[in-house]
Amino acid sequence: MKIIVCLKQVPKNDSILRISETGDWIQDRDLTYEINESDAYALEEALQLKEKHGGEVIALSLGPARVQSVIKEALARGADRGLHLEDPAFDKLDAFGIGAVIAAAAKTEQFDLLLTGLQSDDFGFAQTGVVAAELLGAPHATIVMAVEVAEGSMRVKRELESGYFQWVTLPSPAVLTIQSGINTLRYATLKGIMAAKKKEIKKLDAAALGLDSNVLAPKQQIRRVYFPQKTKLTEMLEGSPSEVAAKLLDRLANEARVF
Numbered sequence: 001m002k003i004i005v006c007l008k009q010v011p012k013n014d015s016i017l018r019i020s021e022t023g024d025w026i027q028d029r030d031l032t033y034e035i036n037e038s039d040a041y042a043l044e045e046a047l048q049l050k051e052k053h054g055g056e057v058i059a060l061s062l063g064p065a066r067v068q069s070v071i072k073e074a075l076a077r078g079a080d081r082g083l084h085l086e087d088p089a090f091d092k093l094d095a096f097g098i099g100a101v102i103a104a105a106a107k108t109e110q111f112d113l114l115l116t117g118l119q120s121d122d123f124g125f126a127q128t129g130v131v132a133a134e135l136l137g138a139p140h141a142t143i144v145m146a147v148e149v150a151e152g153s154m155r156v157k158r159e160l161e162s163g164y165f166q167w168v169t170l171p172s173p174a175v176l177t178i179q180s181g182i183n184t185l186r187y188a189t190l191k192g193i194m195a196a197k198k199k200e201i202k203k204l205d206a207a208a209l210g211l212d213s214n215v216l217a218p219k220q221q222i223r224r225v226y227f228p229q230k231t232k233l234t235e236m237l238e239g240s241p242s243e244v245a246a247k248l249l250d251r252l253a254n255e256a257r258v259f
Helices: 037-053 064-077 095-106 128-138 192-195 241-252
Strands: 004-008 009-011 033-035 058-064 081-085 113-117 140-150 154-157 165-171 175-179 202-205
Touching: 004 037, 004 095, 004 128, 004 175, 009 064, 033 037, 033 064, 037 140, 037 175, 058 064, 058 095, 058 241, 064 081, 064 192, 064 202, 081 095, 081 154, 095 113, 095 128, 113 128, 128 140, 128 175, 140 165
Parallel strands: 004 058, 004 113, 058 081, 081 202, 113 175, 140 175
Antiparallel strands: 009 033, 140 154, 154 165
């Protein structure tokens, strides 16, 4: 069983965020990074499936040279090899562009299962895995809480609203987006860290993936990022107690709409 796991490198939750000089995103030069939370659970699920059914786990990450640390951590935890998608053309891709690049890379492998996290901690689009599945022509399921693999198919448990769940059967190959908390994360051992140094990390750029500028052209653009302005407005209601109560009730019902 060949499983590809998509891992995104995101700023740590305790990072101090500063808006960049261009005003369209945050400064990245002073940030420290880690594996996106739900992607880490996707990696753990892939490793557990490999332990149950055998096969190979491939850690895939898109981004500049620094994302190799994410791939190396995955290799230290037990992934077999890595794919690093690096190209200046991949900078500032939207969810569709990232999904297109992942789909192109996945096509170079005869995979049985492609796993992503439910959503990233920075953009939070929750669309990358779905887009990749559509471009691959593969069935997909989102917000997955459990995976049971059978011969040529799999049964997955999806989280719905209001505490409800849904079991879905999918043929293989398939794409799943994994919810955080699906399993218990493992840590890299010293033996795993030493073994990771001998494992392959293959680099692929836009040319190697056969992607042109039309595919990578953004469908969505962030024009401005800003901190909300803190403002407040105090209005004094005058009149008798009954008049003030009536005015307050009117404001709550028609302006604040809390009733």
